Amino acid sequence: MSSAGTVVTEAPEDYEGLRALLLIRHDGMPKRLKQLAAFALEHPEDMAFGTVAGIAEHAGVQPSTLVRFAKSLGYDGFSHLQQIFRDRLRERFPDYRERLKGLRDAEGHHVHAASLLEGFINAAAVSLERMRASVRPEELSRAIETLAKADTIYLLGARRVFPVIAYCAYAFGKLGVRAILIDHVGQLSPEQLATATGRDAVLAISFTPYAPVTADLAAAAAQRNVPVVAITDSAFSPLVTSADVWLEVAEADFGAFRSLSASFALAMALAVGTAEKRAEG
């Protein structure tokens, strides 16, 4: 390790750190490595997607030089360096599985617990960022209008998303909007929904793997001309066919568990938006 290149004390794990390192070290670098440093900052996408051979040709160096370049910065090899560029494009969602594995071997449980938390925080943050870009204001507006027109709002969701719908019940209640939580107690959900008419509305949430109850009940409601507003995670969701308006939320996951943060934020916006719309007229 301490043999070949220059200093070995670094190796930033994020793009900004790498950028800073390259700017500092650039002046003292030998010709070809300097060339690569400049190329990397000018063509970060190439660095993220390219192969050693391809990038080397583009940058006018030999493949081996690229590997040497990565090692001189403290990385294991080119692949490790490339990961930094990929993470950047991935909306800053580094490969935590890898990191977790490393931490587990290396240090104690404290670190492990903390990195677990980091992972979930990151999944939540990514979900929120994604939603910023993906939800269309017009759709959101239409959803709010539909709910605002309703006499009573029936809240439908099971299993993983039940917490979201339960929160809606709390929020609508606090806002003075009449809403009924379909809680499935005693498997009475069909009866709980039976009183819904065309003048009411259903707010249904379901993500993969779609709980059959939710899809079934939403479909039954739609059949009876009850307007359905849906929050779901893909155009393939069984909710889409029943819905008058549907909003897409793609939550990020960490390990086997998916975030709910974006769904919560969206649900809250729907609830407050509905209450405000009603107050207007």
Next chain:
Amino acid sequence: MSSAGTVVTEAPEDYEGLRALLLIRHDGMPKRLKQLAAFALEHPEDMAFGTVAGIAEHAGVQPSTLVRFAKSLGYDGFSHLQQIFRDRLRERFPDYRERLKGLRDAEGHHVHAASLLEGFINAAAVSLERMRASVRPEELSRAIETLAKADTIYLLGARRVFPVIAYCAYAFGKLGVRAILIDHVGQLSPEQLATATGRDAVLAISFTPYAPVTADLAAAAAQRNVPVVAITDSAFSPLVTSADVWLEVAEADFGAFRSLSASFALAMALAVGTAEKRAEG
């Protein structure tokens, strides 16, 4: 070429075209390919960066199925299909300016709805960032240890935080950890908790204004020497006196509503941490 799969007249060269094609073909696809179609649209980043083996595992199919999937869409193989996903990421940069402009042009209500959503997204993001700094790894570790030692975990939370605790019930169940959700149905919560002993544990959550039930039940449990792990928002919380370990979470609010994102992330970390600790021994 005209041999194996389905139709071969297509093979869109851009992401939108691919998306459209998947939506159209989805219904007529066999099980595994349908699965992949959904996965691809839900995890486009994975498709862009992953390897055949990695993506296949994530999506729950065989590597060969991925190749077959690509070919059935008219591509040469997986690599060709992957290119579409990579191209999409390269171009998706001048995004925010467009978005802002779009918001400005749209009508009054749309903007309002969108900014409502922005507000809740920001509150959630702020909460997450705060927690990054505030939760101490040692405390988190102690909390996990306490829960891991327990025979059965009793989940306690009401009103605003009920969704968090309800999610814990889901997560623990999925992880194979015995946990009981105190759901307050029929006001039977004291009875639901009555069977807890010193070999079990209580996970309690409460934020201002502290719901009296939660504090009372936690205190009663502590009295009977049941270990209590608490998540709360200040050192003055009534939960603190009953708790063996407590974790502080300060959620940000927008309007009258407070985020729950940080609490969720923390709860998930606790759940997974507990399950892993148990698996270790």
Next chain:
DNA sequence: GGTATATTGGAATTTTTATTCCATTTTTGT
């Protein structure tokens, strides 16, 4: 100007990754 040291180029090797093939299972049509 000569020698030691660092850098570079390029081929050889190893590792990783995509693809193909075929036996087994599932679905479809009669």
Next chain:
DNA sequence: ACAAAAATGGAATAAAAATTCCAATATACC
């Protein structure tokens, strides 16, 4: 209920890519 066709899983194979190694060249130092 049966046969034919389609779909699937998994191991075997082929292709591609990263990494290493060493000889050749350039640079720095005395």
